[in-house]
Amino acid sequence: MINLVNINKKFADLEILKNFSISFEENKISCLFGPSGVGKTTIANIASKLVLVDNGEVTGTEKAVYSYVFQEPRLLEWFSVYDNIDFVLKDVYDIEKRVNIINNYINMVELNGYENYKPNALSGGMCQRVSLARAFAYPSNFLILDEPFKGLDIKLKNEMIFLFKKLWSESKRTVLFITHDVDEAVTLSDSIYIIKNKPVEIMEKIVMNNKDKEEAKKLLISYYT
Amino acid sequence: MMHSILHNKSRKIYIILFWIVVWEVLSLVINQEIYLPSPFSTFNALVDLLKNKDTYITILFSTYRTLSGFFVSCLFGIVIGYICGTNQFFYDLFTPFIGIIRTVPVMSIIIIAIMWFKDTNVPIFVAFLMCFPIIWTNTVSGIKSTDPKLLQMCQIYNIKKVRVITSVYFYSVLPYVKAAMISALGIGWKVTSAAEVLSLPKYSIGRYLYDSKVYLEIPALFAWTVIIITLSYFFETVLKKLFKSRNYD
Numbered sequence: 172m173i174n175l176v177n178i179n180k181k182f183a184d185l186e187i188l189k190n191f192s193i194s195f196e197e198n199k200i201s202c203l204f205g206p207s208g209v210g211k212t213t214i215a216n217i218a219s220k221l222v223l224v225d226n227g228e229v230t231g232t233e234k235a236v237y238s239y240v241f242q243e244p245r246l247l248e249w250f251s252v253y254d255n256i257d258f259v260l261k262d263v264y265d266i267e268k269r270v271n272i273i274n275n276y277i278n279m280v281e282l283n284g285y286e287n288y289k290p291n292a293l294s295g296g297m298c299q300r301v302s303l304a305r306a307f308a309y310p311s312n313f314l315i316l317d318e319p320f321k322g323l324d325i326k327l328k329n330e331m332i333f334l335f336k337k338l339w340s341e342s343k344r345t346v347l348f349i350t351h352d353v354d355e356a357v358t359l360s361d362s363i364y365i366i367k368n369k370p371v372e373i374m375e376k377i378v379m380n381n382k383d384k385e386e387a388k389k390l391l392i393s394y395y396t
Numbered sequence: 397m398m399h400s401i402l403h404n405k406s407r408k409i410y411i412i413l414f415w416i417v418v419w420e421v422l423s424l425v426i427n428q429e430i431y432l433p434s435p436f437s438t439f440n441a442l443v444d445l446l447k448n449k450d451t452y453i454t455i456l457f458s459t460y461r462t463l464s465g466f467f468v469s470c471l472f473g474i475v476i477g478y479i480c481g482t483n484q485f486f487y488d489l490f491t492p493f494i495g496i497i498r499t500v501p502v503m504s505i506i507i508i509a510i511m512w513f514k515d516t517n518v519p520i521f522v523a524f525l526m527c528f529p530i531i532w533t534n535t536v537s538g539i540k541s542t543d544p545k546l547l548q549m550c551q552i553y554n555i556k557k558v559r560v561i562t563s564v565y566f567y568s569v570l571p572y573v574k575a576a577m578i579s580a581l582g583i584g585w586k587v588t589s590a591a592e593v594l595s596l597p598k599y600s601i602g603r604y605l606y607d608s609k610v611y612l613e614i615p616a617l618f619a620w621t622v623i624i625i626t627l628s629y630f631f632e633t634v635l636k637k638l639f640k641s642r643n644y645d
Contacts, residue, residue, distance in 0.1 A: 219552060237552050245549045249567040258563060259553040309553060 172197050173218055173235060173313065173345065178227035180213060187213050189370035191227075195313075200339070200346040202360035204391060210371045211349045215315045218347060238311035240319040244298035246290040246305075252277065253286040256305045263310060276304040279341075280334055296327040300334065307338045316348045320355060332358060353391045357384045365394050433615040441615035442622055450599070451623075457599040459627060461516070462588040465523025466581055472524075473531025473580075474573060478565070480532070481539025494529045502526065506591045519591035519602070526587045527580035534576035538569030574639055581635060585628040 173195045180188040187210040195201045195218065203211045216222035217229060219237045238259075246255045256273045264272065277283055280300040290298050299319060306314055316335075320328045332355065339346065350356050356363050363377040374394055377387055416435050423434040433441075445451045480487040505525055509518045542565055550560045592602020601620055608617035 221548060221551060236554075239549070239552045241545070241549070243545065245545050247546065247563065247567070250563070258559075259555065261559065262554065262556050 173229070173231040175214070175217060176228045176230065178217060178229070179225045180217065180222070181225055182213075186370045188217075188224075191371055193364060193373065195345055195347055196362070197345050198343045199361040200348055200359055202348045202350060202356050202363040203366060204350060204356045204363050205366035205371075206351055206395070209366055209369070211366070212317055214371070215317055215347055215349055219313070219315055235313045236309075236311045237313050237315065238306040238309040240299075240302050240306045240314070240316045242318050242321055244290065244295075244302040246298055246301055248290050251287045251289055252282060252293070252301050255290070255301055256308050259305055259309050272308050276308040276338075279307075279338055280304040296323050296331070299323065299331065303331065303334060303338065307342055312344050314344050314346045316346065318349055318351070320350075320352070328355075335359070353388050353395075356391060357387045363387070363391070365391060367394065430612060430614050433618050437615040438618040438622065441613075441619035445616070445619050445623070454599045454601055454604065455623065455627065457516075457597070458519075458588060458592065458601040459631075461519040461592070461597075461600070462523060462581075462584045462627075463631075465520045465588060466527055466577075466584045468520070469524045469527035469580060469584075470531055470577060473528050473576070474535050474569075477532045477535025478539060478561075478569075481536040487536065490532070494532055497525055498529050502587060502590060503594075506594050509591070510595050515595045516597040516600075518595035519588040519597070519600070522591040523584045523588045527584050530580045530583070531573065531576045534572040535569055538572030539565060541572070542568040570644055574644065578632060578635060581632055582628055585624055585631075589624055 175191065175193050178188045178191045179186075180191075191214075193214065203214060205211055213222060217224055218232075219235075219239065220229070220232060247258060250258060253273055256276065257269055260269045260272065274283075274286075277286055280303055282297060282300055282304070285293065285297065290301070293301070303319065306316075319335075320331050323331060336359070348356075348359055357379070361379055363379065365374040365377070366372065367374050375390070377390060379387065419432075420435050423432045426432050429437060476486075476490065480490050502522065506518065506522050509521045513521055546564055547560070550564060555563075589602050589605065592600040593606050594602075596603045596606060601624060604620050605617060608614065608620065
């Protein structure tokens with residue numbers, strides 16, 4: 172379990188976090204739900220040690236190995252689909268193991284036949300699938316998804332959500348899922364933190380198991396308006 | 397396709413022919429070999445040179461000097477450029493130095509180099525000093541233009557430093573360095589010849605240029621110039637082919 176305890180973080184004079192605490196349960200999908208620009212990515216970057224805090228403590232990260240699905244695919248455009256996944260695995264596994272893992276994940280995200288394509292020959296949705304495959308292929312135990320379905324049309328989005336569920340159920344890890352989309356939040360999450368304001372406050376935590384989805388949706392929307 | 401390639405080639409030949417005709421007409425109007433030799437007498441002088449064994453030795457030595465200066469500047473330009481591109485302190489440290497080299501007249505550098513080095517090494521040093529800032533500047537721009545989002549991705553996935561250099565920085569810098577290398581090579585030829593004219597190494601195109609001035613053999617001066625242009629063009633083509641063969645376009 173990764174905990175952020177009494178975190179303070181300022182960017183220039185802007186106070187994003189003040190005495191902010193949150194925890195992400197092991198092998199569960201925790202969702203940060205809130206409007207754009209509230210500081211969701213900052214929280215994710217603190218949890219993944221990309222950003223240092225001014226004050227406070229981040230615990231449970233000693234054994235954390237991260238992978239990340241960013242808003243954009245962030246692929247190396249000079250490498251093929253295969254090599255892009257291989258790129259993050261090279262320091263971890265020997266070649267035989269990599270071949271298996273990569274082919275397996277390319278299969279799972281339904282990109283077989285595209286192994287040797289470069290990203291600029293693929294559509295945005297396909298690139299994002301590569302990014303998803305890369306995140307799961309990497310032996311992480313903490314996965315961050317930062318609005319990974321942003322900019323995809325409904326059909327592609329539903330496909331991605333389906334793929335994500337499939338991948339995650341086969342290889343569970345702690346997930347921090349960032350979104351401002353109500354449907355995404357209630358479909359994927361085990362628990363949802365509704366955040367708002369500056370500095371960020373947690374308005375409510377919704378635990379999803381057994382909870383009626385429609386009811387949860389209404390609650391989320393009520394905070395938005 | 398085939399037709400258009402042929403068309404293109406023949407067009408190039410016509411364009412070259414056109415300028416040779418302009419040259420011929422000008423030399424006929426001026427009618428003074430000493431000011432502007434005709435293409436014909438230049439060609440004759442060139443044929444005379446090509447019959448002489450010393451010409452080839454000279455070409456070899458001048459090529460050696462140009463390429464040495466070029467390679468050394470690439471090596472230092474890229475390595476120091478990488479360090480300065482990733483480290484603000486070194487960037488600030490090197491910026492005034494590069495600025496000075498850039499603005500100091502070539503002649504000052506040549507003359508000071510003559511005081512410091514053996515005649516044959518003067519052109520190498522001068523070519524290095526002239527090409528280095530070009531490679532350095534482009535390397536720095538390439539490094540700085542590397543997408544920080546990709547670097548953040550590397551950080552998340554714990555990619556080793558060496559592989560970040562070979563797989564991310566390398567490809568980001570490549571188009572910049574490629575352009576810099578091509579223009580540095582051309583400048584290398586010009587500067588090497590200039591430095592040879594003043595330092596006069598035994599076998600050097602510059603020495604022949606100097607002699608043709610002293611003995612007023614202007615057709616020979618033109619012939620040597622043609623040789624320099626041809627060499628420069630040849631090596632530029634080789635360099636471009638080399639990039640292409642490695643799929644680096």
